[in-house]
Amino acid sequence: MSFLDKAKDLANQAKDKAGELAEKAGPNATKGLDAAKTKLDKATGGKYHDQIENVSSKVEGVLNKQQSSGGSAQQGGTGSTGAGSDQQPGETPRKPDGDGPAQPGGTPSA
Secondary structure, rough: HHHHHHHHHHHHHHHHHHHHHHHHHHHHHHHHHHHHHHHHHHHOOOOOOHHHHHHHHHHHHHHHHHHHOOOOOOOOOOOOOOOOOOOOOOOOOOOOOOEEEOOHHOOOOO
16 A cells, blocks of 8 residues: 555545534534624624624524535535635635735735
8 A cells, every 4th residue: 555545544534533523513513603693792782783693694504504414515516716726715815825815916015
């Protein structure tokens, strides 16, 4: 068995273990989200209540989706982030050196 085969085997074992742990953490994540939502709303005096509720409901939707699919929901497919890019959908584009957000027109910041 080559080094690469061993590395792939270990990576698969880690992925399986992470899936198991994610399933166990789901209910705690929901509790933590509720606590954070309440504290944020209180800290802002209700000024951002609608925005907090909106984000909270979206996060709860993702958590519920992952729990209902067995905790192994992965984002796959072909994204439009470019070949070889590790950028996630909705993430701010990075400069090629990965040292911060890209500048409009490709001009580095001073």
